[in-house]
Amino acid sequence: MRMVDIIHKKREGIELSEQEIQYFIEGYTEGSIPDYQVSALLMAVYYKGMSETETAILTKAMVESGETIDLSPIKGHKVDKHSTGGVGDKTTFIVGPLVASVGVPVAKMSGRGLGHTGGTLDKLESIPGFSIEITKEKFIKQVNEKKLAVAGQTGNLAPADKKLYALRDVTATVDSIPLIAGSIMSKKLASGADSIVLDVKTGTGAFMKTIEDSESLAREMVNIGNNLGRQTIAVISDMNQPLGYEVGNANEVREAVEVLQGKNISDLRNLALELAAHMTILAEVFDSYEEAISTLEKNLDNGKAFEVFKTFVEAQGGDVSVIEDLSKLPTSPYYFEIKAESEGYVSAIDAEAIGVAAMYLGAGRATKEDVINHGVGISLKKKIGDPVSIGETLVVLNSETEVPQDSINKVKEAYEITNKPVEKKTLIYKVIK
Numbered sequence: 001m002r003m004v005d006i007i008h009k010k011r012e013g014i015e016l017s018e019q020e021i022q023y024f025i026e027g028y029t030e031g032s033i034p035d036y037q038v039s040a041l042l043m044a045v046y047y048k049g050m051s052e053t054e055t056a057i058l059t060k061a062m063v064e065s066g067e068t069i070d071l072s073p074i075k076g077h078k079v080d081k082h083s084t085g086g087v088g089d090k091t092t093f094i095v096g097p098l099v100a101s102v103g104v105p106v107a108k109m110s111g112r113g114l115g116h117t118g119g120t121l122d123k124l125e126s127i128p129g130f131s132i133e134i135t136k137e138k139f140i141k142q143v144n145e146k147k148l149a150v151a152g153q154t155g156n157l158a159p160a161d162k163k164l165y166a167l168r169d170v171t172a173t174v175d176s177i178p179l180i181a182g183s184i185m186s187k188k189l190a191s192g193a194d195s196i197v198l199d200v201k202t203g204t205g206a207f208m209k210t211i212e213d214s215e216s217l218a219r220e221m222v223n224i225g226n227n228l229g230r231q232t233i234a235v236i237s238d239m240n241q242p243l244g245y246e247v248g249n250a251n252e253v254r255e256a257v258e259v260l261q262g263k264n265i266s267d268l269r270n271l272a273l274e275l276a277a278h279m280t281i282l283a284e285v286f287d288s289y290e291e292a293i294s295t296l297e298k299n300l301d302n303g304k305a306f307e308v309f310k311t312f313v314e315a316q317g318g319d320v321s322v323i324e325d326l327s328k329l330p331t332s333p334y335y336f337e338i339k340a341e342s343e344g345y346v347s348a349i350d351a352e353a354i355g356v357a358a359m360y361l362g363a364g365r366a367t368k369e370d371v372i373n374h375g376v377g378i379s380l381k382k383k384i385g386d387p388v389s390i391g392e393t394l395v396v397l398n399s400e401t402e403v404p405q406d407s408i409n410k411v412k413e414a415y416e417i418t419n420k421p422v423e424k425k426t427l428i429y430k431v432i433k
Ligand code: URA
Pocket: 084, 085, 165, 174, 179, 180, 181, 183, 184
């Protein structure tokens, strides 16, 4: 078999066979097929797409390129949750303890942030003492005893995806539906959960900017999961503005804990409940959506989920007193308020621009080597649909040094104000089963 023939075939829009896909994934992982040929193939896939069968084969080949995690020593039905990436998305900190509070084991492997999106691990590390580096044995023991653990990805999971993703990043081939679907699902399948709930973001701050594209991506991933033996469902949720009001590491932990303490930050609370409901239904704890939602709401309001969160933080070495007194979370000395220059209604908040502004403050990484500052961040004071008058604060930026001008400019660019009333954004567009 020759790589040039595979590239040629895909360039002509012809479906690749199982052997051809396996050949290129194996060859690329072991280093016998060079970057320049894989780049050409990726571009052909970008333009010609992949069939459902090809995408499932690609995903399976990427799973088989490395280790898989065996979660069978964990008792019960393991359900994982994955978001395709957004700004201000701290739902894991609510969903995890909420699902665990009804007895479903949550063994979560999470990632770090890159570019305009934050990472769960970085956010958790803003809690003093919290460690995401735990041994496999401790991870399993913790999930069995406390029902919740979050760790960094260990081992050599889907190494083909790691190499391919790095290449896609520099060849303008990231935003291809089959490639994103295969990339995300290969890591999820290698991580060993029995069922998967996907939160597919749609809008200005997401990979997929339109509902149609988001739905195609969601369907593709649901099909892959189900074809490869894991019950998978996808919730398509809004990312036309950041989720909640806080962006940045400690800022996001603070807001998530406030929801666990009963504060009604409606988009964040409702999305967390929705995702948790689907996870607990897949785990067969509840028969109906209504029953799931009402029990989960109860566990949010009576503090049960908050108790699970505190136990989880303690088990991973975090200082629980910080969770009980949120003023002890890291913050920074300099503040800058951005005020409305016209009267009207907020009609848009470009989530990606807010994410980039947070990165400029030091809350995120422009390159993998950058060091995160956990105590800087952005607090939104107004969201889409809110009325504003001239001089009212739209956003507060919190920085380690004088607030950088590029960050201020980005936030200003992100906000649009119109003079006519604007409807609030829909939070959940569709559930794909
Ligand atoms: N996240 C991933 O892991 N892979 C992609 O291709 C896109 C987002």
